[in-house]
Structure formats: structure tokens, C-alpha cells
Amino acid sequence: MTERSSNAGTDNTTGSRWDGNLKPEHRVLIVGSGPTGLGAGVRLKELGHDNFLIVDRNTYIGGLAASFTDDAGFTWDIGGHVMFSHYDYYDKLFDTLMGDEFSLNDRESWVRMFDRWVPYPFQNNIRYLPKQAAYECLSGLIKAQTGQGKVKSHQDATNFGEFIDAVFGEGIAKHFMRPYNFKVWAHPPEMMNKQWIGERVAVLDIDRALKNVVLETDDFGWGPNNRFKYPLKGTGEFYRRMGESIRDHIALDRDVKAIDVDAKIVTFADGSTESYDVLISAMPLDVLCKDVLTGEVPETLRVRAAELRHSSGYMIGIGIKRPCPSTKSWMYFPESNCPFYRVTYLSNYSPYLTPDQTGDNATHYSLLCEVSESEHKPVDAARVVEETITGLENAGLLEPGERDDICDTWLYRAEYAYPTPAVDRDAILSDVIPWLEARGIFSRGRFGMWKYEVANTDHTLMQGVEAVNRLIEGEAETTIGIIYAATEDGREAAIHERPAHAGSGEKRLAGQTVEAKATPAKARG
Numbered sequence: 001m002t003e004r005s006s007n008a009g010t011d012n013t014t015g016s017r018w019d020g021n022l023k024p025e026h027r028v029l030i031v032g033s034g035p036t037g038l039g040a041g042v043r044l045k046e047l048g049h050d051n052f053l054i055v056d057r058n059t060y061i062g063g064l065a066a067s068f069t070d071d072a073g074f075t076w077d078i079g080g081h082v083m084f085s086h087y088d089y090y091d092k093l094f095d096t097l098m099g100d101e102f103s104l105n106d107r108e109s110w111v112r113m114f115d116r117w118v119p120y121p122f123q124n125n126i127r128y129l130p131k132q133a134a135y136e137c138l139s140g141l142i143k144a145q146t147g148q149g150k151v152k153s154h155q156d157a158t159n160f161g162e163f164i165d166a167v168f169g170e171g172i173a174k175h176f177m178r179p180y181n182f183k184v185w186a187h188p189p190e191m192m193n194k195q196w197i198g199e200r201v202a203v204l205d206i207d208r209a210l211k212n213v214v215l216e217t218d219d220f221g222w223g224p225n226n227r228f229k230y231p232l233k234g235t236g237e238f239y240r241r242m243g244e245s246i247r248d249h250i251a252l253d254r255d256v257k258a259i260d261v262d263a264k265i266v267t268f269a270d271g272s273t274e275s276y277d278v279l280i281s282a283m284p285l286d287v288l289c290k291d292v293l294t295g296e297v298p299e300t301l302r303v304r305a306a307e308l309r310h311s312s313g314y315m316i317g318i319g320i321k322r323p324c325p326s327t328k329s330w331m332y333f334p335e336s337n338c339p340f341y342r343v344t345y346l347s348n349y350s351p352y353l354t355p356d357q358t359g360d361n362a363t364h365y366s367l368l369c370e371v372s373e374s375e376h377k378p379v380d381a382a383r384v385v386e387e388t389i390t391g392l393e394n395a396g397l398l399e400p401g402e403r404d405d406i407c408d409t410w411l412y413r414a415e416y417a418y419p420t421p422a423v424d425r426d427a428i429l430s431d432v433i434p435w436l437e438a439r440g441i442f443s444r445g446r447f448g449m450w451k452y453e454v455a456n457t458d459h460t461l462m463q464g465v466e467a468v469n470r471l472i473e474g475e476a477e478t479t480i481g482i483i484y485a486a487t488e489d490g491r492e493a494a495i496h497e498r499p500a501h502a503g504s505g506e507k508r509l510a511g512q513t514v515e516a517k518a519t520p521a522k523a524r525g
């Protein structure tokens with residue numbers, strides 16, 4: 001392979017260069033035992049490259065995809081994890097490791113507003129709103145889509161806020177898109193780019209909206225094609241089993257404090273060291289560059305990476321000693337009468353997530369609530385559980401008096417929960433990623449690559465697999481590379497392609513085609 005080029009203007013150091021050929025004697029060090037690191041490890045083993053070690057500062061395997069069973073016997077995930085796989089490799093691995101130990105669930109998602117439940121996607125079910133709000137939504141939509149809105153067209157939009165105005169119009173923006181997205185992202189939508197949306201947000205067709213209102217048609221985002229698998233003992237069980245399959249290659253409780261890019265040596269918090277030839281890192285890219293890399297590292301690189309933005313998240317589990325009152329899967333909350341943006345009836349995913357652990361959850365159920373945090377949206381950690389319970393009452397999820405039946409609360413804070421797709425994100429990645437790769441450091445995963453649009457468990461696991469395929473077999477990585485192209489319904493959909501700037505900077509291989517993946521809209525973690 002040829003030397004990778006940097007288009008960043010930051011690559012004016014020499015450092016210890018990586019020539020692109022992974023040889024059997026090369027040591028691969030993987031930082032992070034989440035889906036990315038595990039995907040890389042499992043693939044290395046499959047391809048017969050045994051010289052690797054996965055290190056993690058946690059004492060458990062799975063990263064953000066781990067599950068925890070608390071003292072009261074409830075099992076919790078770090079936010080409602082739903083598996084919508086885009087990959088055969090992922091599906092086969094799941095089948096191999098999980099056998100029949102999973103449940104198959106119907107997606108049933110709702111939006112809570114105006115003291116009522118509106119089926120998701122909100123924009124297709126405007127008829128459920130009070131008449132004044134429904135009128136504002138439809139009127140705004142018609143104005144927006146006929147060029148009479150604040151922003152003339154989605155092509156003119158320079159950020160996510162303008163995209164919302166251009167595509168949905170003022171009414172939907174006011175009642176749902178703006179308040180909901182601020183609650184999720186904890187950043188003003190004007191700070192975010194519009195490209196991440198791709199297949200995440202169901203974009204509205206004006207005729208469909210009118211038809212649904214006038215003909216009173218239901219237009220739910222769920223049905224037989226929208227089922228998802230869920231491991232019976234929690235999301236993390238799949239990753240725990242992945243870890244078991246390569247357990248000899250995993251070292252837990254090892255906190256990486258420094259990576260010398262010249263000497264290719266990693267130093268841990270306890271002073272111990274490991275050397276490497278190639279490093280695959282799933283730690284947050286900003287932390288890696290500004291706090292961990294040592295040696296000949298340009299200051300501009302550290303400064304650039306530090307400009308990446310993220311939000312934190314509180315996961316609040318509420319265990320209740322009552323039979324579950326609902327068949328819902330998860331719900332969205334745009335209004336300010338509760339702190340959370342999303343709540344999952346987690347116990348509806350599997351009968352094994354409540355205290356008796358025998359598969360009978362008839363006597364208990366569990367709600368998993370998610371609250372975001374950033375400098376733009378502070379959260380009082382000491383009060384977040386109580387505010388969540390009050391919010392559940394305000395939002396009609398807890399009946400009057402049901403508070404007395406709460407038998408468990410669980411709280412987890414993720415400093416890095418959502419990688420913000422900020423307007424300058426791709427430019428930062430195009431500066432930082434090639435510089436690292438030229439030194440044999442492959443930063444991949446939810447916060448390693450910082451691409452929310454490819455940051456679910458299937459994407460991140462495959463980022464690890466594809467990184468290894470590239471190192472050993474010279475195959476192009478397809479997940480991390482994204483270009484954006486207008487689709488027929490006016491979206492800027494993500495098309496998974498050879499990376500234009502965020503990956504290696506290599507040219508697309510001759511004969512490789514670009515294929516749009518027209519998967520249905522999904523709004524998930």
C-alpha cells in the first residue's frame with residue numbers, strides 16, 4: 001500500500017510511520033472492549049492473526065453496550081438498545097453466539113405530547129394532535145415545501161436547524177422537531193450539520209400528511225417488518241459472549257494514560273506498558289488526541305480534535321412491583337414536563353430482566369429513562385432520579401399512587417453518550433483521522449470515528465471487523481465512509497461508500513460501486 005496522504009495541513013511531523021502491511025509478527029493492540037474492539041478481536045482471530053490484545057479500563061466487557069443486573073435483580077442497558085442490523089456478518093455472529101436465546105419484539109413507539117399518545121413517526125400522525133396544533137403543523141409543512149418557509153429548500157439549509165425549518169415547516173418544528181432534538185442532543189440544532197439525518201429521521205411527504213389527516217388514516221412506523229431481536233439476558237449478553245470467545249486476548253482494568261506515537265508504546269495508569277505495531281482505538285477521539293498521545297504530535301491536531309462535541313447521558317432505571325400496564329416498546333418526550341427524551345419499557349423486551357429472573361415478569365416491570373446533558377443543557381445529578389419519577393407522573397406513565405410501588409432505581413452516567421454531528425465535524429475528522437492512520441493508529445467506533453450515523457452496535461462492531469479486513473486483506477472499509485446524495489424524497493441520505501475524507505484518504509478501488517441503502521427511517525440511539 002502507498003503512504004496515506006493527509007489533506008489536513010497538520011501532517012508536518014514525521015513520527016513513526018505505518019507502511020500499511022500487517023505481518024503475522026505484528027502486534028495489534030486494541031483499546032476498548034466495546035463492540036468495536038470486540039469486532040476487531042473476533043475478526044483477527046478468525047483470520048488467524050493471534051498476536052493481539054484488547055485492553056479496557058472497565059472491569060467488564062461491552063463498553064456502552066454492556067448490561068448490568070443490580071442488587072434488586074433488575075437488568076439494565078445503557079439506554080434503550082435496539083438492534084437493527086444492516087450486516088450479514090453481524091447477523092451470523094449473533095446467531096452463532098446467541099442461538100435461540102433472544103426474543104423477537106415488535107417495535108411499538110409513541111410520542112407523548114398534549115397529554116396524549118401520538119404514534120411514531122409524529123409527522124405522519126398529525127391527526128392525533130389537537131386541531132389548532134394539527135393545523136399549524138400542516139400549514140407550516142405546506143409553506144415549507146412550496147418555498148414559502150423561512151428557508152427556501154433543504155438544499156439551502158446550512159445546518160440541522162435550517163433543515164428542520166425547510167423540510168418540516170414552522171409548526172412541526174415548534175411542536176416536535178426542535179424541542180425533541182434539543183432534549184436528545186443537548187445542543188442547539190443550528191450547531192449540528194444536516195447530513196447525519198440520512199436514514200435516521202423519517203422525512204415527511206406532504207401528500208401523505210394531508211391524506212392521513214383528511215382521511216383519518218393511521219400511519220404507524222411499526223409492523224411485521226420492524227421486528228427486532230433482543231438477547232434474553234440484556235444487550236450486553238451478546239458482547240459478553242463475544243468477549244468469552246477471545247477471553248485470552250482481553251485484559252480488563254487497564255486504563256490507557258499515554259500512547260507514544262514515535263516509540264509505539266502504550267502506558268497504563270499503573271505504570272505498566274505494552275508495545276504495538278498497529279493500534280485500533282475506540283476511546284473518544286478528542287481524549288485520544290488532546291490528552292493521551294505523546295511524542296511528535298502537532299499542537300494543531302490536539303486543538304482540532306478538542307473541537308469535537310459530545311453530549312453526556314443519564315440512564316435512570318425505575319423498577320416497579322406491578323404487572324406491566326403497556327405493550328409499548330419505547331416512547332419519545334418532546335415536552336418540558338419531564339427531563340427525559342426517551343423511555344423504554346425494558347421489561348417488555350425480555351421476561352428475564354426483572355427480579356425473579358425465571359422468565360416471569362408478570363409481577364414486575366421496568367422503565368429505562370434517558371436524560372441528556374451538556375454545557376447547553378445542565379442536569380442536576382443529585383435530583384435527576386426524583387425529577388425522572390415526577391416526569392413519569394407528569395407524562396402519564398406512572399399512575400397516581402404507583403410511585404409507592406417503585407422497588408428499585410438505577411442510575412448510570414455516561415460522560416460520552418452521543419457524538420454530536422456538529423457542522424465542523426467532518427472537516428475535523430478529515431484533519432485528524434489520516435494523521436493517525438499514517439502512524440498506525442486506527443480510531444474507530446462510536447466515539448473513535450464520531451459519526452453518529454454509523455454509531456449503533458452493528459455499525460461499530462463492523463467498524464472493528466472492517467478495519468481488520470483492511471489491515472489483513474486490503475479490503476476497503478465501507479462503514480466509516482459516507483457520502484451524501486439527495487434522494488427522491490428530498491433527503492440527503494447517507495450512502496455508505498469508500499471514505500472520501502474521514503477514512504484513509506485512499507482512492508476508491510477501481511470497479512467498486514456506490515450503492516444507496518434505502519433502509520426505512522429509524523430514530524434510535
Ligand SMILES: Cc1cc2nc3c(=O)[nH]c(=O)nc-3n(C[C@H](O)[C@H](O)[C@H](O)COP(=O)(O)OP(=O)(O)OC[C@H]3O[C@@H](n4cnc5c(N)ncnc54)[C@H](O)[C@@H]3O)c2cc1C
Pocket residue numbers: 031032033034035036037055056057058062063064065078079080081082083084254255256257282283284313370414416417418444445446447448455456457458460524525
Ligand atoms: C444512550 C445510548 C443508546 C443507544 N442505543 C442504541 C440502540 O438502540 N441500538 C444500537 O445498536 N446501538 C445503540 N447505542 C450505541 C452502542 O452502545 C454503541 O454503538 C457501542 O457501544 C459503541 O461501541 P464502541 O466499541 O465503539 O464504543 P464503547 O462501547 O464506548 O467502548 C469503548 C471502550 O473503550 C474503553 N476505553 C475508553 N477509554 C479508555 C482508556 N483510556 N483506556 C482503556 N479503555 C478505554 C471504554 O471503557 C469502553 O469500554 C446506544 C448508545 C447510547 C449511549
